[in-house]
Amino acid sequence: MTQRFFKALMTSAVLSVGLAGGAYAAECIAPANPGGGWDFTCRQIGKIMYDIGAVEKPVQVTNMPGAGGGLAYNHVVSERADDSDVIIAASSATTTRLAQNAYAGMTADQVRFVGAIGADPGVIVVAADSDYQSLGDLVEAIKADPGSVAFAGGSAVGGFDHLKPLMILKEAGFTDITKVKYIGVDGGADAITQTVGGFTQAMTGDMSEVVSFLANGDIRVIAVLTEERVPGFDDIPTAKEQGYDVVAVNWRGLYVPKDISDAKFDEWAGKLQQVADSDAWAQAMVDNGLAPFTKVGGDFQAYVDGLVAEINAMSKELGVLQ
Amino acid sequence: MDILANLALGFSVALSPFTLFLAVCGCFLGTIIGALPGLGPSNGVAILIPITFTLGLDATSALVLMTSVYYGAMYGGRISSILLNIPGDEPALMTTLDGYPMAKQGRAGDALVLSGVASFVGALLATIGLMFLAPSLARVAFFFGPAEYFALYLLAFCTLGGMASNNQAKAALAACMGLGIAMIGVDSSSGLPRLTGGNLHLFDGIDFLVAIVGLFAIAEVFFFIESHGKGSSIGVKLDKVRIPWKDIMSTKWTMLRASFVGFIAGILPGAGASLGSFLAYMSEKSIAGEKGGFGTGVAKGVAAPEAGNNSAAGGALVPMLTLGVPGSGTTAVLLALLMTLNITPGPTLFTERADVVWGLIASLLIANVVLLLMNVPMVKIFVKILSVPAWVLLPGVTMISFVGIYSLSGSYFDLLLMVGFGVLGYILRKLDVPTVPVILGILLGGNMEDALRRAMTLSDGDPTYLFSSPIAIGLWIAAIAGFVAPMFLRGILKKPQAVTD
Numbered sequence: 001m002t003q004r005f006f007k008a009l010m011t012s013a014v015l016s017v018g019l020a021g022g023a024y025a026a027e028c029i030a031p032a033n034p035g036g037g038w039d040f041t042c043r044q045i046g047k048i049m050y051d052i053g054a055v056e057k058p059v060q061v062t063n064m065p066g067a068g069g070g071l072a073y074n075h076v077v078s079e080r081a082d083d084s085d086v087i088i089a090a091s092s093a094t095t096t097r098l099a100q101n102a103y104a105g106m107t108a109d110q111v112r113f114v115g116a117i118g119a120d121p122g123v124i125v126v127a128a129d130s131d132y133q134s135l136g137d138l139v140e141a142i143k144a145d146p147g148s149v150a151f152a153g154g155s156a157v158g159g160f161d162h163l164k165p166l167m168i169l170k171e172a173g174f175t176d177i178t179k180v181k182y183i184g185v186d187g188g189a190d191a192i193t194q195t196v197g198g199f200t201q202a203m204t205g206d207m208s209e210v211v212s213f214l215a216n217g218d219i220r221v222i223a224v225l226t227e228e229r230v231p232g233f234d235d236i237p238t239a240k241e242q243g244y245d246v247v248a249v250n251w252r253g254l255y256v257p258k259d260i261s262d263a264k265f266d267e268w269a270g271k272l273q274q275v276a277d278s279d280a281w282a283q284a285m286v287d288n289g290l291a292p293f294t295k296v297g298g299d300f301q302a303y304v305d306g307l308v309a310e311i312n313a314m315s316k317e318l319g320v321l322q
Numbered sequence: 323m324d325i326l327a328n329l330a331l332g333f334s335v336a337l338s339p340f341t342l343f344l345a346v347c348g349c350f351l352g353t354i355i356g357a358l359p360g361l362g363p364s365n366g367v368a369i370l371i372p373i374t375f376t377l378g379l380d381a382t383s384a385l386v387l388m389t390s391v392y393y394g395a396m397y398g399g400r401i402s403s404i405l406l407n408i409p410g411d412e413p414a415l416m417t418t419l420d421g422y423p424m425a426k427q428g429r430a431g432d433a434l435v436l437s438g439v440a441s442f443v444g445a446l447l448a449t450i451g452l453m454f455l456a457p458s459l460a461r462v463a464f465f466f467g468p469a470e471y472f473a474l475y476l477l478a479f480c481t482l483g484g485m486a487s488n489n490q491a492k493a494a495l496a497a498c499m500g501l502g503i504a505m506i507g508v509d510s511s512s513g514l515p516r517l518t519g520g521n522l523h524l525f526d527g528i529d530f531l532v533a534i535v536g537l538f539a540i541a542e543v544f545f546f547i548e549s550h551g552k553g554s555s556i557g558v559k560l561d562k563v564r565i566p567w568k569d570i571m572s573t574k575w576t577m578l579r580a581s582f583v584g585f586i587a588g589i590l591p592g593a594g595a596s597l598g599s600f601l602a603y604m605s606e607k608s609i610a611g612e613k614g615g616f617g618t619g620v621a622k623g624v625a626a627p628e629a630g631n632n633s634a635a636g637g638a639l640v641p642m643l644t645l646g647v648p649g650s651g652t653t654a655v656l657l658a659l660l661m662t663l664n665i666t667p668g669p670t671l672f673t674e675r676a677d678v679v680w681g682l683i684a685s686l687l688i689a690n691v692v693l694l695l696m697n698v699p700m701v702k703i704f705v706k707i708l709s710v711p712a713w714v715l716l717p718g719v720t721m722i723s724f725v726g727i728y729s730l731s732g733s734y735f736d737l738l739l740m741v742g743f744g745v746l747g748y749i750l751r752k753l754d755v756p757t758v759p760v761i762l763g764i765l766l767g768g769n770m771e772d773a774l775r776r777a778m779t780l781s782d783g784d785p786t787y788l789f790s791s792p793i794a795i796g797l798w799i800a801a802i803a804g805f806v807a808p809m810f811l812r813g814i815l816k817k818p819q820a821v822t823d
Contacts, residue, residue, distance in 0.1 A: 064732060067525035068508070071733070074522055102508070104522050150780050156508070183468070183776040199467035199780065212671070320514070 025057035028254075029088045031072030033065045037120070040288065041089035041252045045117075045272070048280045054271040059087075069094055070103040077110045082259040087114070087268060092250045095304055096160045099311035100321050112260075113304045114268050115296030116253030117276035118285050120206035122164045122225035124239075127196045128218055135223040135242045138202060139172045142180065150181035152191035152200040154209065157184050158320030160250065161191075161204045163311065164225060166318070167246045168239060177318060192219060206250050207233070208289035225249065230291045251293055253300070269297040325453060332680030335382050336688060344379075344387045345685060349692045352394020356414075357401040357704055367391055367656060381665060381678060386685040388659055393445055393689045396595065396635045397697050400437045400628055401704055405430060408538050413595035413631035415534075415758060416603040420616060420623025427619050432566040434705070436621055437628040438697040439570050440577050442690060444629035447581040448588065448636025449686045455640070468776035469788045473797035475770035479762070480805035492755045500763015503528055504771070523735040530764045532727055532736050536743020537750075537757045539723045544748040546716050565698070566621075573625040576606050584630030588637020596765060598634025599627035636686070643671055643679060 026049075028042035039061070046059030064072040072088060080086055090113065098108040124135060132138045142149050153161030162184065166177045183200060185191050188209025195203040196218050203210075203219070207230065213219045223239040224230055225248040239246045256268055275281050276294045285292065295303055315321040335341075367388055379387065399414030404421035417437060424433040466474075479497055506517045507527030518524035583605055584598035606626035607616040616623045642653040665671070665678055697704070727740050750757055774788075781787030789795055 062732075065526070066733070067522045070522050070525060104520060104525075147782060181779055183779050185772075185776070193464060194467060197464035197467060 025060050025085075026055050027060045027062055027086045029062050029064050029072050029076070029086060031064055031066070031069035031089065031094075033063055037091055037093075037250070037252065038069070038089035039063060041091070041254070042087075044281070044284050045087075045089075045254070045275055048275045048278055048284070049271055051280060052274060052278050054274050067104075068097055068102060070097070070106070073103050073106055073111070076255075076257050077106055081257045083257055084260040084264040087254045087256055090253050090255045092160050092248075092307075093155070094255070095307050096155075096163070096311050099308040100158060100315045108304060108308050109258075111255045111258050112265055113301050114254045114256055114265070115272045115276075115294070115300045116251035116303075117272055117281065117294050117296070118290040119226075119249035119251040119293030120208050120289065121230050121291050122160075122248040122250065123205060123207050123210055123221050123236075124165060124168070124223045124225075125192065125195065125203040125205065125210055125219050125221050126201065127198070128220055130201070130220065132202070132222065134237075135168065135239055135244060138222065139169065139174070139244070142169060143172070143174050146176065146179035147181065149202060150183065150200040151202050151204050152183050152185055152194040153204040154186070154188040154191050155184055157182060158315055158318060159184060160248070161188075163314060164204045164246075164248045165202070166314065167248060168223075168225075168244045170314075171244045171246050177314075189213075195219070206289075207291070211289045226291060232286065249291070249293055251295075252290065253295075266297070272296050328676060328680045329453070329684065331677065332682075332684030335677055335681035336386060336684040341383055341386045341685065342688065344383055345390045345689050346692055346696075348387045348390025349394040349397075349689055349696055352391035352396075353398035353401075353693070353696065353704055355391065356395035356398020358398075367395075367659070382681045382685075384659065385678065385682050386689075388656060389682060389686055390689040390692070392656060393632075393635065393686065394693055396445070396632050397438065397441045397693050398704065399631070400441065401434065401701070404433045404437065404624075405705065406542075408542055409534070413599050413634070414627075415596065415761065416599040416627035416631075417624065419603065419627075420619050423617070423619030424621075424624060425619075429566075429619070431564065431701075432569060432621075433619075433624050434701050435565055435698055436569050436573070437624050438694065438701065440573070440580070440625040440628040441632040441697070442694040443577040444581045444584060444632035444634075445636055445690045445693075446687075447578070448585050448633035449683060449690060451585050451633075452636050452639055452686075453683050465793060467791075468773045468780060469790055469794045470797065471773035472770060472777055472788060473794045473801065475766050475773065477797050477801040479759075479766070479770075480801040489754075493759050496750070496755050496757065497759035497763045500760040500765075501767040501770075503533070503760070503764050504767025507768075521735075523733060527768060528739065528764060529736065530761065532740050533743050533764050534761055535723045535727055536740040537747035537760065540720070540741060540744025541747030541751060541757075543716050543720055544744055545751070569621040569625075573621050576622045576625050577629040579609070580606060580626040580629035581633040584633035585637040587630070588634030589640045595631040595634040595638065596762075598637065599631035600762070602630025603627045639686075643682075 026046075028046045030039040030042040032038045042059075042061045046061055049055045050058045064075060066072070067074075069090075073094075076086070076088055088111075095108065097103055098106070124138070126132050126138070132141065138149060151162070151165050153159070153164075155161040162182045165182075166180060169177060169180065181200075182204075183194070185194060188203070188205040191200075191203045191205055192210060192213050194200045196213075207224065210219060210221060214221060221233075221236045223242060223244075224233065224236045225239050225246055227238070227240065227247055229236065229238055254268070254272060256265060273294075273296050276296065284290075312321070336345075396413065399409060400417045400421065403409045403414040403417040404425050407418050407422040409415045409418055421433050421437065424430070504527065506524055508515050508518075508525050515525055580602035583602045584595075587598035587601050588595065603616075603623065603626050606622055607614060610616060610620075610622060614620065614622065638653045639656075642656065665675055671679055723740065724737055727736050728734070747757055750760070777787055778784075789798060
C-alpha cells in the first residue's frame with residue numbers, strides 16, 4: 001500500500017525534476033501563466049532562435065506570473081542583474097505599468113530593452129448592428145454627450161486598452177477624458193461579449209483578440225491604430241486616414257538584465273533581428289494577427305523611453321497616478 | 323445529420339490505438355491528480371503540458387491526453403472528499419458534505435461507486451450538450467452583463483447561510499471574511515493596490531488554491547498534531563465495493579437535474595465547476611426539503627454535486643471553445659494549451675478546425691467511458707493510494723500540498739500564506755465557524771465586486787441599473803428567497819450536522 005503511495009510521490013517528483021531540467025541553456029522568462037501574450041513571445045521566439053541555430057540549446061521557458069509582470073521584473077532587477085543567459089518577454093503592458101509606477105517603485109531604466117519584433121495593432125470595435133459607422137461618428141457622439149458611449153476593454157482602468165480611445169479623443173480635441181466611461185473586463189473576448197450584448201457601445205483592444213469574432217460577423221472594426229492598413233485586413237481603415245493621428249500597438253519584445261556587457265546586449269539584439277527576418281516568424285505573425293513592427297537595439301530603448309513619458313503624463317491627467 | 327457525420331469524423335481522429343492509449347494514461351493520471359489534495363485539475367494539467375511537448379505529440383493527441391486528465395481529475399476529486407473529508411480539488415468541496423458522513427456510516431464503497439456513476443452521468447450529458455448546443459449556447463453569454471453577473475454571485479452567497487452551518491450568523495461571518503480576503507490585491511477598476519502592504523506577492527491577490535489547501539489540508543495536519551496522531555478521524559476504511567443499485571435508481575432524477583444545473587453554471591464564464599457543484603447541491607437540497615436529510619450522508623447529497631461538477635466541467639468547455647473565454651481555472655490552462663498548439667478558439671473554431679473540435683468531443687466521450695470503467699470496478703486501487711495510515715498519509719499530504727502550491731507561482735511566499743491559512747482554518751474549526759463560505763468568498767468575491775463596479779460605471783452610479791433586466795430581477799428574487807426562507811424554516815427544518823469533525 002505504502003509502496004503505491006510512494007510511486008505516486010515519485011511520479012510527481014519526476015515530473016517536477018523534468019520541469020526544472022535543462023540548465024545552462026538560455027532561459028526566457030514569461031512573466032505570466034501559460035497562454036498569454038508573454039508566454040507566446042517566449043515560446044515562439046525561443047523556438048525560432050533554436051530552429052534557425054541562433055542558440056545551441058532549446059530555450060527554456062519559465063513562467064513567472066505575478067503582479068502583472070512585476071514579480072518577474074523584481075526578480076530580474078534584484079537577483080539576476082548580471083545574468084547574460086536570461087531574456088524576458090515584454091510588451092506595451094510592461095511599459096504602461098512602469099509608467100504608472102505599478103511595479104512598486106521600480107523604473108524602466110533598471111533593465112535594458114532589447115527590441116520588439118511584432119505588434120498587435122490596437123483596434124476600436126463596435127457591434128455589427130451598431131449605429132456608429134466610423135470612428136468620426138463615435139468621437140462626435142462622445143463630444144456631444146460623454147455618457148452616451150461606454151468602452152469595454154481587457155485591461156484595468158488606466159491600462160493600455162483604456163488609453164487607446166483616450167489618445168484618439170485627445171487628438172480630436174476632447175480634453176475632459178475622465179468623463180469617458182470605461183469598464184475593464186477579463187480579456188478581449190469578454191469585452192467583445194459585453195459589446196455585442198449591448199452592455200457597452202464599443203470595445204477597445206488588440207487585433208488578435210477580435211479576429212475570430214470578425215470572421216463570424218458579430219462585430220465591425222471601425223479603426224485600426226497603425227500607420228498603414230494591416231496586411232490581410234485591408235478593408236479596415238486606420239485612425240490616421242480618418243483624421244485622428246494615433247498609433248497605438250501592443251508590441252511584443254524582450255528585455256534583458258541591466259548589468260550585462262554591451263557585447264552580450266548586442267548579441268541578443270542580433271539574435272532577435274535574426275528571428276525577425278526569419279520565415280517562421282513571418283508565419284507566426286500571420287497566424288496570430290500580428291503586424292510587422294521591428295525595432296531592435298538602441299532605437300528601441302529610445303522608443304520605450306518616449307512611450308513611458310507619454311503614458312506617464314496621460315495617467316496623471318486621468319487620475320490613476322498621483 | 324450533420325452531428326453524426328461530424329462525430330464520425332471525430333471518432334476517426336480519436337479512435338487510433340495510440341490515442342486510446344493516451345486516453346487511458348490521461349484518465350489514470352488525472353484521477354490520481356484529482357484524488358490527491360492540493361494538486362487540483364488546473365495544477366495537474368499545467369504540470370503535464372510540458373510533457374506533451376517533450377513527447378512531440380500532435381494537436382489532437384495532446385488534446386486527448388489533456389482532456390482525459392481534466393475529466394479524470396474531476397472524477398478523482400471525489401475520492402479524498404469522501405474518504406478523508408479533504409476535497410481533492412476545489413469543485414469536490416460540496417461532495418464532502420454528504421460523502422464523508424456517508425463514509426463514516428460504513429458506506430464508503432457505496433458513496434464512491436454512486437459518485438462515480440453520478441460523475442459519468444454528469445460528464446456524459448455535458449458532452450452531449452456541448453455537442454448539440456455549443457454553437458448556439460455561446461450566445462447565452464451575450465445576455466449576461468454586469469448587473470446579471472452581480473445578481474448571480476449574490477444568489478450564490480445568499481444561499482450559503484443555510485448550507486454551510488447550522489448557524490447563519492457564523493456562515494455570514496465566514497463569507498465576509500472570504501470577501502475581505504478577496505479585496506487584497508490590485509483593484510481592477512482603478513489599478514491601485516489594496517491591502518497589500520507594498521508586498522509585490524500580494525498584488526495579484528490571494529490564490530484561492532492557497533486558501534483551500536491551507537484551510538483544509540494544513541488545518542487537518544494541525545488537528546492531527548493536536549491529537550498526537552492517535553485516534554485520528556482521517557482515513558475511513560473501505561471494505562467491500564459493490565454496486566448500490568438502489569441508490570443509483572433513487573437518485574436518477576437528481577443526477578439529471580444536477581447535470582442540467584451544472585452544465586448551465588459551467589457555461590457562464592468565470593463560474594466553473596465549483597459553482598456548478600454548489601448550485602446543484604443547493605437546488606437538490608431545497609427540492610428534497612426537510613425530509614431530505616442533506617448533510618447527514620444521503621445518496622442524493624453525494625450524487626448531486628458530483629453530477630453537477632462533472633457536467634460543469636463539460637459546460638466550461640463551451641465558452642472556452644466558442645468564445646475563447648475560459649469558464650474555469652482549468653479551462654484557462656487548456657486554453658493555454660490550445661494557443662500553444664496554434665489553435666485559436668473562437669466562434670469560427672467549429673467550422674475552421676472541425677477535426678480538432680470533433681476529435682476533442684469524441685475523446686471526451688471515450689475518456690468518460692474509460693473513467694467509468696476505471697473508477698467503479700477499480701476504485702480500490704485509487705483508494706489504496708489514500709488509505710495508508712494517517713502518520714504516513716499526512717506528511718505525504720503536507721508534502722504534496724507544498725509542492726502543489728509552490729508550483730503555482732514558484733514562490734515561497736505562497737507557502738507561508740498557506741500555513742497561515744492552516745492556522746486560520748484550525749482556529750475557525752475550533753470556534754465552529756464553517757470554512758466553506760470563506761473559500762467561496764475568496765473564489766467569487768473579486769468577480770462579484772468587479773461586476774458591481776462595472777455596473778456602477780455604466781449607469782453613472784444608479785443602483786436601479788442592478789434590477790434593469792428580467793434575468794437580473796429573477797436572480798434577485800431567488801437570492802432574497804434563498805436568504806430569507808431558511809430563517810423562517812429554521813424551527814421546522816432538521817438541523818444539518820456539522821461537517822467539521
